Amino acid sequence: MKLLGAGLLSQNPDWPLYRRLAAAIEAPIRATHLRPGAVLPGERLIADELGLSRVTVRKAFAVLEEEGLLSRRHGFKTEVGARVEKSLSTLSSFSEDIRARGQEPGCIWLSKQLARPFSHEMMALGIAASVNVIRMKRVRTADEVPIAVEVATVPQPFLSGPDAVGNSLYEALAERGFMPQRALQRMQARAASEDDAEHLRCPVGSPVLVTERRCFLSDGRTVEFCETTYKGDVYDFVFELSR
Numbered sequence: 001m002k003l004l005g006a007g008l009l010s011q012n013p014d015w016p017l018y019r020r021l022a023a024a025i026e027a028p029i030r031a032t033h034l035r036p037g038a039v040l041p042g043e044r045l046i047a048d049e050l051g052l053s054r055v056t057v058r059k060a061f062a063v064l065e066e067e068g069l070l071s072r073r074h075g076f077k078t079e080v081g082a083r084v085e086k087s088l089s090t091l092s093s094f095s096e097d098i099r100a101r102g103q104e105p106g107c108i109w110l111s112k113q114l115a116r117p118f119s120h121e122m123m124a125l126g127i128a129a130s131v132n133v134i135r136m137k138r139v140r141t142a143d144e145v146p147i148a149v150e151v152a153t154v155p156q157p158f159l160s161g162p163d164a165v166g167n168s169l170y171e172a173l174a175e176r177g178f179m180p181q182r183a184l185q186r187m188q189a190r191a192a193s194e195d196d197a198e199h200l201r202c203p204v205g206s207p208v209l210v211t212e213r214r215c216f217l218s219d220g221r222t223v224e225f226c227e228t229t230y231k232g233d234v235y236d237f238v239f240e241l242s243r
Helices: 001-010 019-031 044-050 056-066 093-101 119-125 171-177 194-200
Strands: 078-080 082-086 105-115 135-144 145-155 183-192 206-216 223-230 237-238
Touching: 001 044, 019 056, 019 223, 044 056, 056 105, 078 119, 093 105, 119 135, 119 145, 119 206, 119 223, 171 223, 194 223
Parallel strands: 082 237
Antiparallel strands: 105 135, 135 145, 145 223, 183 206, 206 223
């Protein structure tokens, strides 16, 4: 609470009081001093300790909840949210994104198979129907909480077989000298299907974000086609724009 009080005093005095409080709470969350799932003191306790009105505390919480930094879904407890920022200007792995958020990445394998490519995989990878692919489907987790379902497809010439991949596809590709160097990605929003709901533990029809990514080697060959479905309430995609 002392840290919160000091953070409140360090904010711009021209800001409304609730904004200063929101910024004071946001700082340790961004710095991962407060990890996802951490429970904050109640409105009344914060108000009494800092000499604020409960309306001010409630408005600060509302701002942070709207930004995805706080969650108030479990009774009256206020928890640090589990939103993950994903920059679309850099080629990074899921594990790198999650570790940068101060969480532990993990996965639940649903299937690994050597198979003939589907027509959309042939087009995305630029391969013939005679080229086998390794298709891998898994649930990606952060601190054991499912936040995405991923289907990655790699032409067999780049991997020895399905069992060559442990927890990291990129590590397996790097070991064979096929680390992706650039990617093209498209994104769309849709409603969660029954399959999405089962794996992501969300209601059918809730919003999800779906990305399709093609990854290329330095010589231009397509090494991976990946379709990922993200829970809409835990993932933020960040764009950096410049003139």
